Amino acid sequence: MNSQVLQLNPILIPAINDKLASRYTVHKHFEAADGEAWLRAHGASVDAVITGGHTGIPRAMLEQLPGLKVVAVNGVGTDAVDLAYCRARGLPVTATLGALTEDVADLAIGLLIAACRNLCAGDRFVRDGQWERFPQPSAIPLARRFSGMHVGIVGMGRVGRAVAVRAAAFGCPVSYTDLRAMDDVAHRFVPSLVDLARDSDALVLCAAADKAEGIVDAAVLDALGPRGFLVNVARGRLVNEADLAAALTAGRIAGAGLDVFVDEPRVPLALRQSDRVTLQAHRASATWETRTAMAEMVLDSIAQALAGERPAMSLTT
Numbered sequence: 001m002n003s004q005v006l007q008l009n010p011i012l013i014p015a016i017n018d019k020l021a022s023r024y025t026v027h028k029h030f031e032a033a034d035g036e037a038w039l040r041a042h043g044a045s046v047d048a049v050i051t052g053g054h055t056g057i058p059r060a061m062l063e064q065l066p067g068l069k070v071v072a073v074n075g076v077g078t079d080a081v082d083l084a085y086c087r088a089r090g091l092p093v094t095a096t097l098g099a100l101t102e103d104v105a106d107l108a109i110g111l112l113i114a115a116c117r118n119l120c121a122g123d124r125f126v127r128d129g130q131w132e133r134f135p136q137p138s139a140i141p142l143a144r145r146f147s148g149m150h151v152g153i154v155g156m157g158r159v160g161r162a163v164a165v166r167a168a169a170f171g172c173p174v175s176y177t178d179l180r181a182m183d184d185v186a187h188r189f190v191p192s193l194v195d196l197a198r199d200s201d202a203l204v205l206c207a208a209a210d211k212a213e214g215i216v217d218a219a220v221l222d223a224l225g226p227r228g229f230l231v232n233v234a235r236g237r238l239v240n241e242a243d244l245a246a247a248l249t250a251g252r253i254a255g256a257g258l259d260v261f262v263d264e265p266r267v268p269l270a271l272r273q274s275d276r277v278t279l280q281a282h283r284a285s286a287t288w289e290t291r292t293a294m295a296e297m298v299l300d301s302i303a304q305a306l307a308g309e310r311p312a313m314s315l316t317t
């Protein structure tokens with residue numbers, strides 16, 4: 001009998017879906033009319049799970065899959081998987097380490113430039129016919145220069161480092177905070193997030209969320225100040241969204257570029273209504289190149305686990 005793969009999130013690359021279908025019996029849980037009933041009837045025969053980075057898999061579902069040999073996360077964040085439980089069970093949880101670094105860093109800089117230069121408000125101004133109605137230059141407020149801004153990076157992992165390379169190329173002095181200073185990073189380490197925010201024109205969030213929920217709160221935003229910008233390409237949970245909405249509405253920070261939110265796909269109205277915010281639908285890794293590379297890694301991890309090997313990208317075994 002074919003090995004059974006339970007797929008919790010869609011993969012948007014047809015060639016990968018073809019490969020999956022040719023190798024395994026794939027159950028697309030996200031399309032199932034009654035996923036719960038399917039799990040009760042077939043959970044015991046599932047060999048592999050494919051899921052997304054920020055969606056993960058609930059512990060209760062893992063418990064319904066006693067024969068599972070691998071959880072292949074199609075992403076780099078594993079904060080939505082109970083790693084301790086999987087470790088205790090000897091269950092490999094794999095991630096697509098390194099595959100999405102460049103794209104996420106690209107989008108961080110894109111969002112930052114969009115926020116500083118009011119790109120989306122400018123687009124709306126032209127698109128809505130406002131430019132024709134108000135042709136005088138004063139109709140659009142002046143923006144802020146990105147080149148040379150002090151950039152503070154929160155989380156100096158793969159993505160943080162890639163953002164630092166790009167910011168440095170724009171002539172931006174870079175500082176960072178993390179759990180500890182890193183010997184192989186030449187940029188200035190600032191132990192306190194509030195101090196980093198105070199020293200920065202732009203704060204870019206690149207940290208894992210598991211130990212850092214709500215770290216960007218009113219105190220951090222006030223330290224960033226009315227000329228400061230916030231970019232988040234990591235996890236929505238890093239930010240206290242109510243504090244962020246209040247700070248944006250009152251002009252206590254200058255603007256934000258956000259790819260991630262606390263309760264996706266729900267985005268607070270105050271953020272959706274603010275002209276100071278550039279929004280994306282959690283798409284930092286969503287290019288053909290990266291999503292293909294990620295999905296190939298998922299295929300490799302499943303093949304390795306089902307062949308009885310330890311998957312090269314396993315974080316738990």
Ligand code: 8YV
Nearest residue numbers: 052053054074075076077285
């Ligand atoms: C993806 C992510 O959007 O890698 C992650 O942790 O959050 C994103 O790259 C997601 O995993 C796609 O499934």
